[in-house]
Amino acid sequence: MQSSIRFILDMREASAFIVHFGFDPESFDCLLGLFEEHYPVDANTGRPRNFTADMALALVLMYLHNTIKQETLCVLFGATAATISRTKNLGLDILETIFRSSPNDHRWRIVWPKVQEMKVFNDMILSNTMFENETRVLNGVFGFVDGLNVPIETPKDDLEQNAYYNGWLSGHYSSQVLVFTSDGCICWVR
Structure with missing residues (x-):
């Protein structure tokens, strides 16, 4: 089986x-x-x-x-x-x-898009809008922001443990903020 x-x-x-x-x-x-x-x-x-x-x-x-x-x-x-x-x-x-x-391989390199790339990404977003008010709001938008909490092992050091503790999730996490371009690639992480 x-x-x-x-x-x-x-x-x-x-x-x-x-x-x-x-x-x-x-x-x-x-x-x-x-x-x-x-x-x-x-x-x-x-x-x-x-x-x-x-x-x-x-x-x-x-x-x-x-x-x-x-x-x-x-x-x-x-x-x-x-x-x-x-x-x-x-x-x-x-x-x-x-x-x-291969840290600079284009398949996994995280890099902020150039102005011309931002325009292409904005065109991709605008091509999926149906209403006039969407177009006004989304003009100039090239990507999307999301957060990610990655669970980690509890640090042994008390200060480090405190820094990574997330009370809302009741555990230890490495919190990330990510920016995705409209083609689904990550262009920025913090």
């Missing part, structure tokens, strides 16, 4: 990929090509890994893209907590290696 995630990977339905992994199948495949270059076929014990590279990448992306508990990942991937934890940590390390090896 195959896992739910294997079914999604084999089905290759764009909406399922976007909802669960945050990527369409083509973008997933592009990242998978880089991921496979670093993903070891065998575990440290010499035995074959429990997850193929595509399952490992799916696990990491699902972990990063969704607020999901380890127990739920175990059910979705059909694996033990230890396997999920080891694979997730390895996958996160691999993604960091990929991104750090």
Whole structure:
């Protein structure tokens, strides 16, 4: 019997990929090509890994893209907590290696758009407006702002612990503000 995630990977339905992994199948495949270059076929014990590279990448992306508990990942991937934890940590390390090896790669570079690009993004937004008052309000808009609270491990230092504590969420988080251009790319993070 195959896992739910294997079914999604084999089905290759764009909406399922976007909802669960945050990527369409083509973008997933592009990242998978880089991921496979670093993903070891065998575990440290010499035995074959429990997850193929595509399952490992799916696990990491699902972990990063969704607020999901380890127990739920175990059910979705059909694996033990230890396997999920080891694979997730390895996958996160691999993604960091990929991104750090080519920090200026246009596929993941975060850069504020040039004035001409802002105009193109504004035209994209205005092309989807129906009413005159929308056009007036959206004139000059090239992107959108959103916030993200990433859960982190509780820091050991009391001052650092206090700095990252979010009373509203009752936990420790690294809070981010992101600006997205109208093509869905991130152009600024704080």
